[in-house]
Amino acid sequence: MDINMDTNKGKRQYIMVTPVKNEEDSFPELAKSVLEQTIKPILWVIVDDGSTDKTVDIVRNLINKYNWIKAIRLEGNQRDLGVHLSHVCREGFNFAIKHCTQQGIGYEYIALDADIILEQKYFEKLITEFEKKQKLGVASGRGANIVGNRIVEDKQRDDLPSGGARIWRKRCFEDTGGYLLTKSPDSVSNVKAIIKGWDTKQFNYIKFVSTRAHTSAEGYWWGYKQFGSNNYFIGYTPVHALLKGIKLLSERPYYTGFAYLYGYFGSLILRKRRIDDNEVKHYFRHIRPREIRRYYVNRLMNIFRMRTRRLL
Numbered sequence: 001m002d003i004n005m006d007t008n009k010g011k012r013q014y015i016m017v018t019p020v021k022n023e024e025d026s027f028p029e030l031a032k033s034v035l036e037q038t039i040k041p042i043l044w045v046i047v048d049d050g051s052t053d054k055t056v057d058i059v060r061n062l063i064n065k066y067n068w069i070k071a072i073r074l075e076g077n078q079r080d081l082g083v084h085l086s087h088v089c090r091e092g093f094n095f096a097i098k099h100c101t102q103q104g105i106g107y108e109y110i111a112l113d114a115d116i117i118l119e120q121k122y123f124e125k126l127i128t129e130f131e132k133k134q135k136l137g138v139a140s141g142r143g144a145n146i147v148g149n150r151i152v153e154d155k156q157r158d159d160l161p162s163g164g165a166r167i168w169r170k171r172c173f174e175d176t177g178g179y180l181l182t183k184s185p186d187s188v189s190n191v192k193a194i195i196k197g198w199d200t201k202q203f204n205y206i207k208f209v210s211t212r213a214h215t216s217a218e219g220y221w222w223g224y225k226q227f228g229s230n231n232y233f234i235g236y237t238p239v240h241a242l243l244k245g246i247k248l249l250s251e252r253p254y255y256t257g258f259a260y261l262y263g264y265f266g267s268l269i270l271r272k273r274r275i276d277d278n279e280v281k282h283y284f285r286h287i288r289p290r291e292i293r294r295y296y297v298n299r300l301m302n303i304f305r306m307r308t309r310r311l312l
Helices: 027-035 055-065 083-103 122-132 170-175 185-195 220-234 238-249 255-269 278-311
Strands: 014-020 043-048 069-073 109-113 116-118 136-147 150-153 165-169 199-210
Touching: 014 027, 014 083, 027 055, 027 116, 043 055, 043 083, 055 069, 069 083, 083 109, 083 185, 109 122, 109 170, 122 136, 122 165, 122 199, 136 170, 136 185, 165 170, 165 185, 185 199, 185 220, 185 278, 220 238, 220 255, 238 255, 238 278
Parallel strands: 014 043, 014 109, 043 069, 136 199
Antiparallel strands: 109 165, 116 199, 136 150, 136 165
């Protein structure tokens, strides 16, 4: 049965890509949340990165039941948070865009989701925000992680869309070179969008829950070490990385801060290669430091105002 035909009208259509690898425990919940969306994707491409568990059967059942769901399978057992993952995602986007071109399928938005459970109106709410503001290029909702019996909301800047639950305006996606083959592709995508004059936004009132904590696929130490190394690669300055490491040291599990700093400064000491994109490097060397200074000045001013009011 195809339940997608009456749920996407006019310019509210979007295509979506989901990378999976051995997700038999978490993928059914993700799939259920997609199938229950009030606006479903006109095309959903699932990229199986060589799964060896029941994920293969789950994906097969979906594509047999819904003609708007397609799947491709990549062979190999490599898994990392660097270039390989961006390769997996890009294969999915290339397939989806080619399929739509061949079949004459129109769409206005491009989405990526991974390891998440979406609220029922997730994409409807995001698309509504895109319709309100034509300069909005990339957006996501606010994520949370399941920690024991609690759901803990992520603490991220409102202008940085979350990587695993984002949606691009099609023109912005094309304007920024599509899904780039690089480390930290989502961070690079945000920067490229900003450089090109697009707005980026994370909406607090739109919710999703991650089934896997940030960078935890291969363990927190390895994940945050890679996170630091990736931030070095895309051009973070030592001061920026130090501030980020200190912030991580203040949050549980505290050792992730050490892992992050080890990854960044280890790469710095070894003078490892950095991204070959002058626009991105200029942003992190010059524009981002000014934004950080402005953020901390505003934060200190707010604290000063609050304390002044209490004294009065």
